[in-house]
Amino acid sequence: MIQELVVITQKDVLNLNDPDVDELEIRDKFRNLNIRPMFSNMNSLTVERESFTLTEQENNFIDQHFYHAFIESNEIEHVRELLSNTKGVESVYIPPPGEDPVQPNYNSERSEQPNCTGNTPSFVDKQIYLGPAPYGIDAEYAWTIPGGKGERILIIDIERAWNIDHEDGASVMHGTCIYNDSNDQNNDHGTSVVGILSGPHNQKGVNGICPESGIGYVSTNLFPSSENGGIANAIDRATTCLSEGDILVIEVHRPGPRYNYENHSGQLGYIPVEWWPAEFKAIKNATSKGIIVVEAAGNGNEWLDDLLYFNPHPDFPSTWSNPFARGNMDSGAILVGAGSPPPHVNGNYGEDRTRLFSSNWGSNYGNLIDAQGWGESITTCGGGDLFFRNQNSKYTKSFGGTSGATPMVAGALACVQGILRRAGKTLLTPSTARELLRRTGSPQIENPNDVGIDVNGTPYLKRIGNRPNLRELITEALKMSP
Numbered sequence: 001m002i003q004e005l006v007v008i009t010q011k012d013v014l015n016l017n018d019p020d021v022d023e024l025e026i027r028d029k030f031r032n033l034n035i036r037p038m039f040s041n042m043n044s045l046t047v048e049r050e051s052f053t054l055t056e057q058e059n060n061f062i063d064q065h066f067y068h069a070f071i072e073s074n075e076i077e078h079v080r081e082l083l084s085n086t087k088g089v090e091s092v093y094i095p096p097p098g099e100d101p102v103q104p105n106y107n108s109e110r111s112e113q114p115n116c117t118g119n120t121p122s123f124v125d126k127q128i129y130l131g132p133a134p135y136g137i138d139a140e141y142a143w144t145i146p147g148g149k150g151e152r153i154l155i156i157d158i159e160r161a162w163n164i165d166h167e168d169g170a171s172v173m174h175g176t177c178i179y180n181d182s183n184d185q186n187n188d189h190g191t192s193v194v195g196i197l198s199g200p201h202n203q204k205g206v207n208g209i210c211p212e213s214g215i216g217y218v219s220t221n222l223f224p225s226s227e228n229g230g231i232a233n234a235i236d237r238a239t240t241c242l243s244e245g246d247i248l249v250i251e252v253h254r255p256g257p258r259y260n261y262e263n264h265s266g267q268l269g270y271i272p273v274e275w276w277p278a279e280f281k282a283i284k285n286a287t288s289k290g291i292i293v294v295e296a297a298g299n300g301n302e303w304l305d306d307l308l309y310f311n312p313h314p315d316f317p318s319t320w321s322n323p324f325a326r327g328n329m330d331s332g333a334i335l336v337g338a339g340s341p342p343p344h345v346n347g348n349y350g351e352d353r354t355r356l357f358s359s360n361w362g363s364n365y366g367n368l369i370d371a372q373g374w375g376e377s378i379t380t381c382g383g384g385d386l387f388f389r390n391q392n393s394k395y396t397k398s399f400g401g402t403s404g405a406t407p408m409v410a411g412a413l414a415c416v417q418g419i420l421r422r423a424g425k426t427l428l429t430p431s432t433a434r435e436l437l438r439r440t441g442s443p444q445i446e447n448p449n450d451v452g453i454d455v456n457g458t459p460y461l462k463r464i465g466n467r468p469n470l471r472e473l474i475t476e477a478l479k480m481s482p
Helices: 024-032 043-049 056-062 076-085 187-196 231-241 277-288 402-423 430-439 470-480
Strands: 004-011 064-074 091-094 154-160 215-221 247-251 254-255 270-272 293-295 332-341 369-374 379-380 387-390 392-401 450-454 459-461
Touching: 004 277, 064 076, 064 231, 064 277, 076 091, 091 402, 154 187, 154 231, 154 402, 154 459, 187 215, 187 379, 187 392, 187 430, 215 231, 231 247, 231 277, 247 277, 247 402, 277 293, 293 402, 293 430, 332 402, 369 402, 369 430, 402 430, 402 470, 430 470
Parallel strands: 154 215, 154 247, 247 293, 293 332, 332 369
Antiparallel strands: 004 064, 004 091, 254 270, 379 392, 387 392, 450 459
16 A cells, blocks of 8 residues: 655755755655655745745744655655654654545445436425525525625535536536546545535536535545645645635545544544644645635544644654644634534434534534534435435435535635625635634534533533524625725
């Protein structure tokens, strides 16, 4: 199996014209191991600094140079030790593979319903999340306003793969940034996410939240032959395709330190990818350019304010600081948690807008979570438990996790951006979008059986934020945008 190895240095060691680089040993090792720059512009944030404020810690961190290589798993630890002892290398670490942040029981509980015949019916009546607040995000209200279907906004989804031939998705999967892994047959997840965002309004299948937004997609799978792959590299590639006010969706989470960074059958301990240095830098680069990054908070059932997350992985650079604290290091991303849907929708998962959790997964929570979406019972493309005629004509009523919640929030923001653009107003920035999501929306409901206790014995709400309410969000956005 091939794994990614991340290498961080203080200097651009591959720049032959840099008079400060005299470590011939490191250059030889980089060339022999085919270690290449991870980002399209090694120090891309430098061009943004006049208009974007960085903390001193972020400056020191961003100034470092990031490289990566793709190494066989039986050799990667030896290579890591070799490079760690090389002059000029600041840090070498092996990130755990990312996974889809969909609830673990999704694949085991659903079953395809074969032999459906005739035309695909409309499932819009099952998409309660499109309707009025508090049960839905009131996308239907946004559609009544010019630009409210996400007009002239580009969204790029970051994850493994998509079925670009799905009947309710192919027409919207367009744009200038298309890097799919057609060999990965596990493409239901990406297809479901795109259905929530941009399913066309065509009287069959599902309606997307922002059907007039352009959709691009960049796979996180590793492509050693083209020297591309990995989550941070995918974010960087997407950033080059997006403009100020566009939206980047991160549909990946990773196993964190709670269970020694090991992938396992459940998802307990999985956390947002921005905790790792390379992904943090890639996200920070995007938000510094005015791109709104909407990131799945992950399904690890973790309190992200826990002191555990202030302790770096032993292989991280000395400049790293806990981004979950949003103090010295803040990626600028919007973090999305998973809340219960209304009780009358495909089962009862608890009171509406309470935090979802079970024995083997649960929405991560904490002060940095900005908003929530539905985390269960989402009707969208893919799956096949609702309708299945063939691989290109299948639908689910059970998508969820922070996987399902994240595109709900991203879609709501695309509707707002489309309205602002059509009205000739200033688009939301990453910071104003985050602030509005926190200030508006249908409030999280506290579950008395799901209360945290801090180190002082004080109870606290396991925060996943408010569910977006587009009627409020649009009103407030129009007020604050000149």
